[in-house]
Amino acid sequence: xxxxxxxxxxxxxxxxxxxxxxxxxxxxxxxxxxxxxxxxxxxxxxxxxxxxxxxxxxxxxxxxxxxxxxxxxxxxxxxxxxxxxxxxxxxxxxxxxxxxxxxxxxxxxxxxxxxxxxxxxxxxxxxxxxxxxxxxxxxxxxxxxxxxxxxxxxxxxxxxxxxxxxxxxxxxxxxxxxxxxxxxxxxxxxxxxxxxxxxxxxxxxxxxxxxxxxxxxxxxxxxxxxxxxxxxxxxxxxxxxxxxxxxxxxxxxxxxxxxxxxxxxxxxxxxxxxxxxxxxxxxxxxxxxxxxxxxxxxxxxxxxxxxxxxxxxxxxxxxxxxxxxxxxxxxxxxxxxxxxxxxxxxxxxxxxxxxxxxxxxxxxxxxxxxxxxxxxxxxxxxxxxxxxxxxxxxxxxxxxxxxxxxxxxxxxxxxxxxxxxxxxxxxxxxxxxxxxxxxxxxxxxxxxxxxxxxxxxxxxxxxxxxxxxxxxxxxxxxxxxxxxxxxxxxxxxxxxxxxxxx
Numbered sequence: 001x002x003x004x005x006x007x008x009x010x011x012x013x014x015x016x017x018x019x020x021x022x023x024x025x026x027x028x029x030x031x032x033x034x035x036x037x038x039x040x041x042x043x044x045x046x047x048x049x050x051x052x053x054x055x056x057x058x059x060x061x062x063x064x065x066x067x068x069x070x071x072x073x074x075x076x077x078x079x080x081x082x083x084x085x086x087x088x089x090x091x092x093x094x095x096x097x098x099x100x101x102x103x104x105x106x107x108x109x110x111x112x113x114x115x116x117x118x119x120x121x122x123x124x125x126x127x128x129x130x131x132x133x134x135x136x137x138x139x140x141x142x143x144x145x146x147x148x149x150x151x152x153x154x155x156x157x158x159x160x161x162x163x164x165x166x167x168x169x170x171x172x173x174x175x176x177x178x179x180x181x182x183x184x185x186x187x188x189x190x191x192x193x194x195x196x197x198x199x200x201x202x203x204x205x206x207x208x209x210x211x212x213x214x215x216x217x218x219x220x221x222x223x224x225x226x227x228x229x230x231x232x233x234x235x236x237x238x239x240x241x242x243x244x245x246x247x248x249x250x251x252x253x254x255x256x257x258x259x260x261x262x263x264x265x266x267x268x269x270x271x272x273x274x275x276x277x278x279x280x281x282x283x284x285x286x287x288x289x290x291x292x293x294x295x296x297x298x299x300x301x302x303x304x305x306x307x308x309x310x311x312x313x314x315x316x317x318x319x320x321x322x323x324x325x326x327x328x329x330x331x332x333x334x335x336x337x338x339x340x341x342x343x344x345x346x347x348x349x350x351x352x353x354x355x356x357x358x359x360x361x362x363x364x365x366x367x368x369x370x371x372x373x374x375x376x377x378x379x380x381x382x383x384x385x386x387x388x389x390x391x392x393x394x395x396x397x398x399x400x401x402x403x404x405x406x407x408x409x410x411x412x413x414x415x416x417x418x419x420x421x422x423x424x425x426x427x428x429x430x431x432x433x434x435x436x437x438x439x440x441x442x443x444x445x446x447x448x449x450x451x452x453x454x455x456x457x458x459x460x461x462x463x464x465x466x467x468x469x470x471x472x473x474x475x476x477x478x479x480x481x482x483x484x485x486x487x488x489x490x491x492x493x494x495x496x497x498x499x500x501x502x
Contacts, residue, residue: 057175059410061403067114075115075404078131079146080124083201083384086146087408088119098200101419105411115404124148128155131389135160140391143401146199150381153453156185156192157495161387164191165500167402174406176413184448185385187496188292193385195448197417198409203443204348205383207276207365214358215245215341224363225434228441231370235281235309238342238366239317242266245341246318257320257330260337266319267340269331272380273321274464276344277310279378279447280365285459285478286451286489293493294450296459296485304474306368307463315470323468335360346380347442362435364442376447390499451485454492459485 066073077087089103106117120142122130128151134141147155155161164170172181177196185191195202216223221241227233242265248254249261256262266273283306285298314321320340322331335343336356343349344365353360364375392401421439452460459481466477 057410057413059171059174059406061169061407061410064403065114066400072110072114072116073400075117075144075401076142077117077119077144077146078127078142079119079121080127080148080384081121082124082148082382083146083199084119084121086199086201086384087117088121097419098416101416102200102412105408105415108411108415109404109407112407113404125151128152131155131387132158132160135390138391140389140393142389143392144405145387145389146384147193147387148381149193149379149383149385150453152193152385152387155387156499157454157492159495159499160390161192162390162392162398163496163499164194164388165189166398167388167405168399169402169406170194170409171406174410174413176409176417178446178448180447182292183288184450184453186292187294187493188500190496190500192496192499193387195379195383195385196409197412198386198405199384200412200416200420202379202383202385203420204346205380206347206442206446207272207280207378207380208345208347208438208442209363209365210335210343210345210349210353210360211363212335212338212341212343212358212360214338219245223361223434225361225438228363228375228438231367233363233366233375234369234372235277235313235366236369239309239313242313242317242319242341246320255318257322257327257334262339264320264334264340265317266313266321266342266344267331267334268314268319268321268344269328270321270323270464270468272346273314273344274310274461274467275380275452276365276378277313278306278463279449280376281306281309281368282372282376283463284449284451285462285481286449286485294489296451296482296489298478300475300478303478307466307474308472309368310463311467311472314467321467347439359431361432362438362442364438364445375441375445377442377445379446379448381452450492455485455488459488 079087085099085102087102087106089099089106093100093103109115110117127145127147131142131145131147132155145161152161164172171177172191172194176198177194181191181194181196182189185193211224213223224233224237224241227237245263245265246255247263248259249263250259252259254262255264283303285303286294286296289295313319320331320334322328332343332345332349332352334340336353338356338358347362364377367375386405388401388405392398421443449460454460462474462477462481466472466474471477
């Protein structure tokens with residue numbers, strides 16, 4: 001866990017370079033939009049032809065002002081260096097599109113409500129502890145906090161953050177909040193941490209698959225975009241494509257990650273791909289009953305079927321499944337060297353692909369089968385979540401805080417996300433118009449899991465643990481979790497119930 005957080009931190013420390021954009025390659029025939037006889041169109045124009053424009057939505061917030069005698073009221077935000085671009089900006093425009101969009105969003109909210117946004121940026125490891133200390137001392141230092149997803153879950157369990165049901169103007173049904181947030185973070189319709197367009201950096205932590213176009217061309221295989229749009233991009237199809245790709249190219253009789261020549265169908269890391277494939281295939285150990293209370297009652301047959309397909313994709317097909325933290329960056333190098341058909345990663349991993357010679361594309365994680373209705377993209381635990389400290393206790397303060405949070409989210413949806421998608425995710429990260437369409441699917445189908453967030457070591461990691469030992473004993477593993485899972489669930493439910501008492 002600690003290792004993946006360090007890597008995630010390092011990735012977003014490079015965010016300024018990342019947001020400037022991944023190096024574009026000169027367009028060749030494989031990266032151009034189809035020639036229909038009309039004048040050439042830009043990447044964004046080509047993409048827009050394939051999309052349905054999202055309808056305009058208003059936040060319906062009251063027209064109130066909080067400045068008095070010409071002095072704006074402060075709205076205090078605590079965030080980490082990892083996610084500071086979500087809210088922190090220089091005091092002027094810097095001609096960097098996402099930064100300036102965040103700046104514009106902040107100015108619009110400040111002008112609309114007569115406030116001044118003050119942002120305190122700390123190391124991500126300190127943010128959770130700072131919230132705890134503030135609540136314990138009753139000092140009410142912050143109005144809104146951006147916390148690490150997994151670490152921040154402890155705040156909810158200790159009643160140190162406020163239920164969003166007590167924030168009257170935050171409307172989680174609006175499109176600027178992640179639509180799957182309830183399944184991952186609510187108990188009895190009570191939610192303590194949320195996410196969505198208010199945190200553009202959280203999109204960086206969304207899972208995806210990069211593929212090497214040169215290898216597809218060499219094998220005379222059609223790029224998988226059509227499979228995705230037709231709903232046929234499944235684990236079986238992934239297994240079929242990668243089955244015979246991994247090869248011993250240096251003649252030593254082995255297919256190994258430390259070879260400079262061996263080729264792989266997939267290059268992946270043990271703290272990423274088990275989760276990404278599992279959740280992409282619809283896996284979920286903790287479900288909800290009719291009262292929105294979590295229940296540990298896994299469908300062993302279904303879990304076994306999902307796991308066996310993942311096992312085949314990684315172990316049977318000789319994928320590079322790196323389990324040694326010392327070789328983590330080698331996972332990326334294998335792909336950038338042109339020696340892997342697929343690379344499982346996050347959207348932010350594009351930063352490492354800027355100098356890659358071979359052209360690449362992006363697709364979502366494969367579904368379990370064609371009957372699965374939607375693609376699902378896992379959000380890594382290093383992503384930030386937003387929460388409100390429990391010290392925001394007065395009704396008038398809760399009204400104020402909820403109005404500003406909703407305004408920040410809705411303005412991000414209108415101003416930041418379009419810029420993020422059109423400039424950062426599309427024109428600069430992707431190398432073709434089809435990949436840009438894939439990015440839309442990826443970021444709008446993000447899913448969250450209560451077991452992963454609240455039970456990181458154990459229930460939330462069973463696929464990882466089984467794969468590392470090359471075991472197929474799913475039933476025994478899941479049966480062994482029953483007691484600890486129920487104990488943990490009882491503790492979480494009690495904490496959430498207690499949060500509603502005041």
